Amino acid sequence: MGKDKLKRFEENKSFSCLYQPDFNEVFRGDYFMKGKWNSGQFQNGNPVVLELGCGRGEYTVELARRFPYKNFIGVDIKGARMWRGAKTVTEEGIPNAAFLRCRIEFAQSAFEFDEVSEIWVTFPDPQKKKSSKRLTSSYFLERYRRFLKDNGIVHLKTDSQFLHRYTLELIKHNKLELIEANDDIYGTGRADALLSVKTRYESQFLSQRMKITYLSFKLRKAGKLTEPEWDPEDL
């Protein structure tokens, strides 16, 4: 392992905004922060918003700056990446941002039923070959429903027309309520305070002149979710 990575891992231990459960703390049991993010970390009753697969946490940090009446938690498994976000939050004393180092598959061990109001998924790997690995698949949405409030909002921002189309099909197939869909947010002037935040991946894609898409929908708790019959070759 590189020296820089080791240094970051060491420094991560000192950040009070960064939580790093051991595998066993989330695999079989419940993590001690479950149900306590507002009372234990943020000390307010504001809505909790997650960014899943947050990488360096640019979205988490910037949304926290722009929307002080919401609490933002970035979730990722890569500690060296999250170090960037956690360091900025610590240095600037941003009170409404935190990070959780954990596999998204185990997030239900760290968040209580109805503890979360919104979820952002920013530039995930589109996982073209295996739908269950896509962060907007029915497999993951079923998991999100365990902690997202009924009709809580899921936001997807991606460069992948494939993932954008797939998620739209899934929303239609499961009769979920689509709030908005835009397949070129910069070209259509849609990139407002919420959508103009740029992650590292987004900046790379923009420099390659790729279109950035966005969609949001309400995830209801009731009813089983299933995969759409949709062939990626259709794209």
Ligand SMILES: C[S@@+](CC[C@H](N)C(=O)[O-])C[C@H]1O[C@@H](n2cnc3c(N)ncnc32)[C@H](O)[C@@H]1O
């Ligand atoms: C392509 S990167 C995007 C990072 C960031 N959202 C951005 O736009 O710069 C995807 C991120 O998702 C994380 N990730 C993917 N699958 C995950 C999982 N199952 N659990 C936790 N993190 C995951 C990876 O570690 C990686 O940091």
